Amino acid sequence: MNHVRLHPLDSRPDGDEWIVGRMATGRFVALPEVGKQALDLLDQGLTPTEIGDRLRAETGDDIDVPDFVEALLGLGFVAAVDGREIDQPPPPRPTFARIRPHHVRPLLSPVAPVLVALLITATLLARPPVTLDYRTLLWSSHGSAVIALGATVGWTLLLLHECAHLLTARATGVAGRMRLGTRLQFLVLQTDISGIELAPRRHRLTAYLAGIATNLTVAALAALAAGAVDGTPRRILAAVTMLALLPLPFQLMVFMRTDLYFVLQDLTRCRDLFGDGVAYTKYQARYTARRVLHRRTGETDPSLELPAHERRAVRGYSVVLVVGTTLCLAFFAAVTLPADVTLFARALTRLGPGHSVGERLDGAAVVVTFGGLHALWVRTWWRGRRLRRTPSRPSR
Incomplete structure (x- = not known):
């Protein structure tokens, strides 16, 4: 690997780090200062070996630039390596693309x-x-x-x-x-x-x-x-x-990533408040279960890898996440689901013999509407689960 050509990238400083991303794909990542320097040197046409030597001379640290380039490839930031174009799927078409x-x-x-x-x-x-x-x-x-x-x-x-x-x-x-x-x-x-x-x-x-x-x-x-x-x-x-x-x-x-969730995430200067909150909640659940079962665990608290301000926000948000999700699902199980099942069952019975044409049409309308909405939910949920990708974590 001698020469790497990058796609056009945008960046902005964010505290001690840089947010770098490709607008066409919506992929972004947080890099430390040395990562931003390596990115700039790649953009200037230097080889990974030359970049490693220069950064070693400037910082005194050995930077694994080839691994860094591999990470950039995974993010879709690299357009070509040694003159060979990287085969990548085209960026998804934006909604209302004609609006500039x-x-x-x-x-x-x-x-x-x-x-x-x-x-x-x-x-x-x-x-x-x-x-x-x-x-x-x-x-x-x-x-x-x-x-x-x-x-x-x-x-x-x-x-x-x-x-x-x-x-x-x-x-x-x-x-x-x-x-x-x-x-x-x-x-x-x-x-x-x-x-x-x-x-x-x-x-x-x-x-x-x-x-x-x-x-x-x-x-x-x-x-x-x-x-x-x-x-x-x-x-x-x-x-x-x-x-x-x-x-x-x-x-x-905000436990469902509503508009105000993103405001909260921005104001608390967190990279992935929901993802880190879920990871911390799962860790606490496993830790508590092992304590109850008197089992030892060598698992490390994932929030300890975060800066202090993010760690406090993530731990606080995890409480909101657990309480809010529990109450929401409990309401669904106690109220919404029984009402839906009852309404659907009544509609099915009206499709049988002994009912007027009007009752049968009413039942058919309910079955089609409810069945269609729930089928659409399942399809959308499954598609989202299949396409969901883990957000890029900052390089620390």
């Missing part, structure tokens, strides 16, 4: 959050006639109309929410991709904005909070509009306000 960063650059303006704050303040001061309780959602005596509005507005808001993340990240140069995913028992639409770690902190936080800001903006506009009309339009707009606000408490469930 300059098209959506205004989303990063510091004026944008100010405008959202002013709109929310104006809504609170105007006191529009919107009652925030369950009766607001039941705006019509026709259940089908209530369900139709809820489904239409709910999915539209979900798409707008994820588009806000996507387009704000696109303004920083991140490709971004939207896809279905699972969070515990929930089927969700999620946006992969890997690479945003290379952007300045203000831009990162803007991208993380863009979805919440979109929901608040829609709620404020609908509430203001409700104050200007009467009758059915007012009731519909009030329902839209509630539907826009309903997803926001979900964001507090």
